Amino acid sequence: MAGPAARKPANIVEQHPARRSTFVDRTLLYLFSYDVEVERDAQTVGFFPGGVRFNMLAHRNKSRAYNVMRDRTVAGVGVPAISGELDWGTDWSYWREDDIEFSHVRMTITTDEGDTIYGSYPAVVYLGLGGFRRLVSEKDKIGTEDKPVVARFVTTPRFQTSSAPYLWLNDLQCVGFGRLQLIRSEFRRISYDVYGLT
């Protein structure tokens, strides 16, 4: 009776390419940053199977996109840097009982030149051990005005625009490194640095 070795095709080694010993090239290209002031009056739907649902809105006149280095062009590429207002942004959030937040964000940036850039992305945020219960509970509120709690998270935004100076954005898969401030268990301010993955 033939054993396992006998059943293996003779050319098995040739079927698999040689494994790499180096990583593929990749670059993080800094594009822009934005700060979102969250409207205090969130749209709270309430308890939903598995967690809590609510929608956060960006404060229209207090949320901006800008270049941290105040550069006029994206360093190394020469395309115009992005600066403008977030004139619309919403985050449909779901705090799950296993302390993970799932968000679906959609936003529109109106640049200082009046061009429109649409962005959307999912976000997954770990709320910390027992975070769900602490955020939703009446007791043990997280963060104070003097000492807000800062949570870190990563997003994968995509942008769309028909504006000629910013068409290069359409081609990029981006990654956003975010920090959000929690005061009295409410999201108050969210900041991102957005990079293009190249």
Add this chain to the structure above:
Amino acid sequence: MVTAATLRYMFSIKAGFPTRWVAKTPAGFRIDAEFHTTQPEYGISVAPEEYWNAWGGSVKVWLTASPQCLRDWKARFTDIVQQRAIDNLATPLSGVPAADRAQLAQEAQGAGFGALLRELRKYVREKELDCPAWLGLEGRIVSGVDWALLRADGVIEFDGQWVLTDGELDDKSAVLINARTSGSVDLCKEGGPRPLTLDHAGAMVRAIDANAETGIALAVKFEAPQEPEPWASKKYTRRKGQLTYVRLSRGQFVAIGKLNAFGKSGAKVDLGVYQVKG
């Protein structure tokens, strides 16, 4: 075979939606449409006849089993005509289903049926009763954004997120319900000319007459609040009567109706929302 009876009427939405042409991409024009009900003729309402045809039988069964509810409902009216109308509405149906539907439709045509139904809904919400029948939804759209995509073939793909309330926009005690809408709508007439390029499609849509109507059908998924945990903050605790809408989270729904224009100046939709019964 699927029949019309598999769609069960829930409520109606009339809304305006100014549009903004955000981006031209190879996939199509990205159009931002913001649905609103800020004008008096817009809102979320219940079409009495259609409602009673879909749910009248269930309401009658419930009222027959709950005589106290019937008495309380009647007690909210002093007019003898309205009280008699309630007695009629609570009378159980008999006979074949087709005859039932005809009788239901006739009942809903009675004067003041909408007001009677509204009072029953208010009563059930206030008392937080476990009513097995759907009692409708009346209110406003708090925010309703759709990131539509106009394709080069003249078809619009809708992808929306709406927030509905059962009160007025400034009513902090009203219940909020999330709704996700999606679907494709062909803006070209059957057998009529079809655009060849994206620019052509854009020009065609912008030129649609403001009075022109297009049929529209969207799939809708609701997220309505359920019973909160007792330890939750006041922010997440139950709002009066919110469990009345739990049914919306437990089924598949469609919104079917008419769409007027899609130009830059804005447009309107008139939709009936139905539960799809499998």
